[in-house]
Amino acid sequence: MVKRMIVKIDEDKCTGCGQCVSPCAEGAIQIIDGKAKVVSEDLCDGMGFCIGVCPEGAISIEERQTVEFNAEKAEAQPKSTDVSIKCFSCGAGEDERYLLPIRHKMESLWVCTRCLPQLIHG
Numbered sequence: 226m227v228k229r230m231i232v233k234i235d236e237d238k239c240t241g242c243g244q245c246v247s248p249c250a251e252g253a254i255q256i257i258d259g260k261a262k263v264v265s266e267d268l269c270d271g272m273g274f275c276i277g278v279c280p281e282g283a284i285s286i287e288e289r290q291t292v293e294f295n296a297e298k299a300e301a302q303p304k305s306t307d308v309s310i311k312c313f314s315c316g317a318g319e320d321e322r323y324l325l326p327i328r329h330k331m332e333s334l335w336v337c338t339r340c341l342p343q344l345i346h347g
């Protein structure tokens with residue numbers, strides 16, 4: 226056991242929408258019985274990419290005692306491929322451009338790298 230940063234999911238806030246599953250590069254999150262769950266704590270590296278995509282604010286990062294992150298196991302974990310993720314501005318999917326999660330006015334959105342400069346500079 227080690228003390229490290231790891232994802233915490235508030236099941237009371239989670240609606241089971243599934244938006245956090247595909248963005249997890251380690252395949253650590255799955256929807257089980259209608260709620261998002263970290264299926265195995267050694268799959269979560271605690272980087273928190275999933276935090277920004279949750280529309281309910283159900284995901285946070287906490288520091289606590291848990292198992293070490295297992296990079297080899299995470300690499301071998303099947304990944305979800307959600308083709309519904311698109312840039313909110315131009316509609317490009319991740320097969321066309323790099324997509325980034327952003328937050329604006331309490332909304333979780335995806336934006337592609339081509340549209341991002343316009344958001345920043347107006």
Ligand code: SF4
Nearest residue numbers: 239240242243245279
């Ligand atoms: S994005 Fe948030 S609300 Fe949706 S399944 Fe994941 S934790 Fe639950």
